[in-house]
Amino acid sequence: MKESISHSISQHSMALSSIAILCLLFFTHHQLAESTQPPYACGSESSTYPFCNPKLGISERAKDLVSRLTLDEKIAQLVNTAPSIPRLGIPSYQWWSEALHGVADAGIGITFNGIIKSATSFPQVILTAASFDPNLWYQISKAIGREARAVYNAGEAKGMTFWAPNINIFRDPRWGRGQETPGEDPLVTAEYAVTYVRGLQGDSIKGGTLGERLQASACCKHFTAYDLDQWKGLDRFLFDARVTSQDLADTYQPPFQNCIQKGRASGIMCAYNRVNGVPNCADFNLLTKTARKQWNFDGYITSDCEAVTIIHEKQGYAKTAEDAIADVFRAGMDVECGNYTLKHAKSAVLEKKLPIYQIDRALENLFSIRIRLGLFDGNPAKLTYGTIGPNEVCSKQHRQLALEAARDGIVLLKNTASLLPLPKTKPSISLAVIGPNANASSKVVLGNYYGRPCKLVTLLEGFKNYAKDTIYHPGCSDGPQCDFAEIEQAVEVAKKVDYVVLVMGLDQSQERESHDREYLELPGRQEELINSVAKASKKPVILVLLCGGPVDITSAKFDSKIGAILWAGYPGELGGLALAQIIFGDHNPGGRLPITWYPKDFIKVPMTDMRMRADPASGYPGRTYRFYTGPKVYEFGYGLSYSKYSYKFLSVTQNNLHINQSSTHLTVKNSEAIRYKHVSELGNETCQSMSVSVTIGVENQGNMVGKHPILLFIRQGKQRNGNPVKQLVRFQSVKLDAGEKGRVAFELRPCEHLSVANEAGLMVIEEGSYLLLVGDQEYPINVTV
Ligand SMILES: *[C@@H]1O[C@H](CO)[C@@H](O)[C@H](O)[C@H]1NC(C)=O
Numbered sequence: 001m002k003e004s005i006s007h008s009i010s011q012h013s014m015a016l017s018s019i020a021i022l023c024l025l026f027f028t029h030h031q032l033a034e035s036t037q038p039p040y041a042c043g044s045e046s047s048t049y050p051f052c053n054p055k056l057g058i059s060e061r062a063k064d065l066v067s068r069l070t071l072d073e074k075i076a077q078l079v080n081t082a083p084s085i086p087r088l089g090i091p092s093y094q095w096w097s098e099a100l101h102g103v104a105d106a107g108i109g110i111t112f113n114g115i116i117k118s119a120t121s122f123p124q125v126i127l128t129a130a131s132f133d134p135n136l137w138y139q140i141s142k143a144i145g146r147e148a149r150a151v152y153n154a155g156e157a158k159g160m161t162f163w164a165p166n167i168n169i170f171r172d173p174r175w176g177r178g179q180e181t182p183g184e185d186p187l188v189t190a191e192y193a194v195t196y197v198r199g200l201q202g203d204s205i206k207g208g209t210l211g212e213r214l215q216a217s218a219c220c221k222h223f224t225a226y227d228l229d230q231w232k233g234l235d236r237f238l239f240d241a242r243v244t245s246q247d248l249a250d251t252y253q254p255p256f257q258n259c260i261q262k263g264r265a266s267g268i269m270c271a272y273n274r275v276n277g278v279p280n281c282a283d284f285n286l287l288t289k290t291a292r293k294q295w296n297f298d299g300y301i302t303s304d305c306e307a308v309t310i311i312h313e314k315q316g317y318a319k320t321a322e323d324a325i326a327d328v329f330r331a332g333m334d335v336e337c338g339n340y341t342l343k344h345a346k347s348a349v350l351e352k353k354l355p356i357y358q359i360d361r362a363l364e365n366l367f368s369i370r371i372r373l374g375l376f377d378g379n380p381a382k383l384t385y386g387t388i389g390p391n392e393v394c395s396k397q398h399r400q401l402a403l404e405a406a407r408d409g410i411v412l413l414k415n416t417a418s419l420l421p422l423p424k425t426k427p428s429i430s431l432a433v434i435g436p437n438a439n440a441s442s443k444v445v446l447g448n449y450y451g452r453p454c455k456l457v458t459l460l461e462g463f464k465n466y467a468k469d470t471i472y473h474p475g476c477s478d479g480p481q482c483d484f485a486e487i488e489q490a491v492e493v494a495k496k497v498d499y500v501v502l503v504m505g506l507d508q509s510q511e512r513e514s515h516d517r518e519y520l521e522l523p524g525r526q527e528e529l530i531n532s533v534a535k536a537s538k539k540p541v542i543l544v545l546l547c548g549g550p551v552d553i554t555s556a557k558f559d560s561k562i563g564a565i566l567w568a569g570y571p572g573e574l575g576g577l578a579l580a581q582i583i584f585g586d587h588n589p590g591g592r593l594p595i596t597w598y599p600k601d602f603i604k605v606p607m608t609d610m611r612m613r614a615d616p617a618s619g620y621p622g623r624t625y626r627f628y629t630g631p632k633v634y635e636f637g638y639g640l641s642y643s644k645y646s647y648k649f650l651s652v653t654q655n656n657l658h659i660n661q662s663s664t665h666l667t668v669k670n671s672e673a674i675r676y677k678h679v680s681e682l683g684n685e686t687c688q689s690m691s692v693s694v695t696i697g698v699e700n701q702g703n704m705v706g707k708h709p710i711l712l713f714i715r716q717g718k719q720r721n722g723n724p725v726k727q728l729v730r731f732q733s734v735k736l737d738a739g740e741k742g743r744v745a746f747e748l749r750p751c752e753h754l755s756v757a758n759e760a761g762l763m764v765i766e767e768g769s770y771l772l773l774v775g776d777q778e779y780p781i782n783v784t785v
Pocket residue numbers: 018021022025026081338339
């Protein structure tokens with residue numbers, strides 16, 4: 001009981017006490033229901049129902065099932081904890097499970113209470129994103145999907161619907177949940193979303209092979225413009241995000257559109273917050289017009305937990321509880337996480353606020369998912385995914401993948417005079433590992449929404465592999481807060497050894513769900529600890545930062561007593577091994593930052609200001625590398641390696657693009673008349689026909705093999721109002737031996753990669769000169785319309 005409580009406290013908005021009650025209810029309910037609960041639907045007695053007939057279409061089966069339910073049975077199915085319907089042989093179902101970076105018991109659908117006690121715990125998403133390697137991302141989510149099925153097959157899952165990935169843009173460095181996301185760039189986030197969904201659901205990496213069957217169901221969350229948890233007393237439940245059409249079009253929505261259209265995700269979660277006054281879960285334009293009609297979404301939509309309750313009780317958007325229920329189902333939501341619907345749907349129906357056909361529509365979406373998961377085809381052990389066994393959980397391959405993800409994500413930020421890698425001599429060097437995160441517990445290294453790891457290697461154990469007598473001192477023992485006497489002790493330790501690694505940063509007490517930061521500096525007296533130890537050490541020290549969001553470490557960046565800096569996110573169950581392998585040169589670091597690291601003054605910008613674009617007139621600096629114009633500590637895409645890489649544009653198939661279809665429009669920006677085309681007017685065929693192939697040569701000039709992400713940006717020749725400073729358009733990771741030359745070919749499609757959002761939220765291609773950028777290389781192309 002205690003275990004499951006501690007695993008749930010950081011999740012969603014539920015109070016600890018209600019979870020304890022929930023666990024109790026669950027437990028007793030489960031035991032009482034054992035005799036009447038069918039083990040699976042469509043076993044021998046019930047298998048004559050049309051909804052059990054695998055030869056019929058999914059929606060026909062779902063419709064048949066829904067048509068057999070009474071109103072009370074229907075209403076009971078509209079919440080995350082859906083009860084069994086014994087008279088039809090239908091077992092209960094739990095919609096809420098989590099698998100952000102590994103199958104987790106953070107939701108309530110997964111229990112780990114049988115032969116499977118844990119699952120592979122991959123690095124927190126922000127670190128995995130830093131590899132810029134979609135192939136790796138896909139392998140990870142495929143592993144998660146297989147482990148999820150194994151857990152289900154072992155009888156330890158009450159559902160197969162996972163509420164991941166979190167694909168909100170990491171808009172503000174203070175966001176407590178930024179760690180869960182792939183960072184600040186909409187293209188990276190979109191690609192991460194697509195690969196995650198494909199891997200988890202059982203599609204191929206390129207997509208297109210997913211039929212109706214689902215290995216597991218993924219959920220694009222939180223739809224939309226959700227990226228503030230609790231900042232200076234304002235919480236996500238009350239926050240009304242004021243978002244422009246322009247920012248929606250090219251920042252907030254693209255990850256969701258891709259998650260749905262390219263990824264073919266079978267789930268969406270609508271977010272707590274309002275956007276321009278309307279609660280997301282009650283927004284017909286968002287859920288039905290945009291997702292279902294425009295993007296052809298055919299899955300289910302869940303609310304975030306208690307998001308329906310707050311529409312009436314906190315936001316006051318709906319006058320009564322019944323109005324709130326009617327609003328969300330009319331908007332297109334299908335299932336509530338929470339119980340508000342259980343209490344108020346009946347009266348909403350009686351008051352004629354909620355029509356039955358809306359309930360049926362929602363239920364058909366819900367049962368379609370359960371049917372697609374293979375839960376209405378009789379004994380699941382006999383089905384496609386029925387043979388995935390417990391041996392696949394925590395397998396050698398999956399743990400190797402967790403190690404690779406940590407190694408490929410860790411970013412080398414500074415390495416003066418090649419301090420790293422440290423020598424692997426015998427006898428080993430004398431080493432001290434100092435800092436509040438130097439022997440970080442599983443709660444720190446896993447990040448939030450974690451499951452139970454297979455076998456965690458602590459950072460300290462990782463170092464001991466290379467220097468057996470590594471001395472450890474926390475420097476600060478009470479979380480990240482430092483005590484003066486401890487700093488003194490740490491200094492004495494540092495004086496005795498050849499090398500010092502300081503492991504600092506944040507943890508969940510600083511950044512988490514329902515808790516954004518107010519400052520960007522290292523917390524407590526960490527900076528003092530760093531400076532004191534660095535000053536006392538024989539050699540320049542190595543600084544390692546564990547954190548999801550960025551910290552302002554300007555002083556360390558310029559301090560000559562700090563020779564090397566590494567960012568290790570929250571590196572997962574094998575992070576300790578990965579970090580030590582990098583520091584001792586058994587792996588060549590290649591990760592690059594997926595977020596801008598801002599200086600501490602950035603906090604002058606209110607976190608509530610959703611505008612992406614800078615406004616020089618009012619001193620608003622804009623957000624992310626695409627629009628931010630102020631000074632940076634480190635920029636998006638920054639990352640060193642033990643190798644130096646050089647680039648060359650080898651060929652570009654066209655450098656003069658002329659678009660002579662459809663009408664040309666004119667606009668004035670910075671008192672210059674600009675000609676442009678609407679992408680929507682060009683049509684699919686024209687867009688496809690205009691592609692440009694770009695071939696880039698890259699050389700590993702170092703003496704170590706390395707994996708290196710190549711980032712191709714585009715920039716307009718002349719920076720124009722409202723347009724990005726630059727934009728990532730393509731990326732790929734290549735592995736090159738020492739001294740090896742390689743090449744990558746990228747296809748650029750002007751409608752996708754050269755277009756910008758205008759103020760009306762429409763994508764347009766502007767006439768003018770553009771520059772392709774890779775590293776320090778530039779290549780000009782010209783566009784006329
Ligand atoms: C909702 O009701 C179910 C069934 O009565 C109960 O098990 C669960 O704890 C409730 N959920 C919440 C979020 O209160």
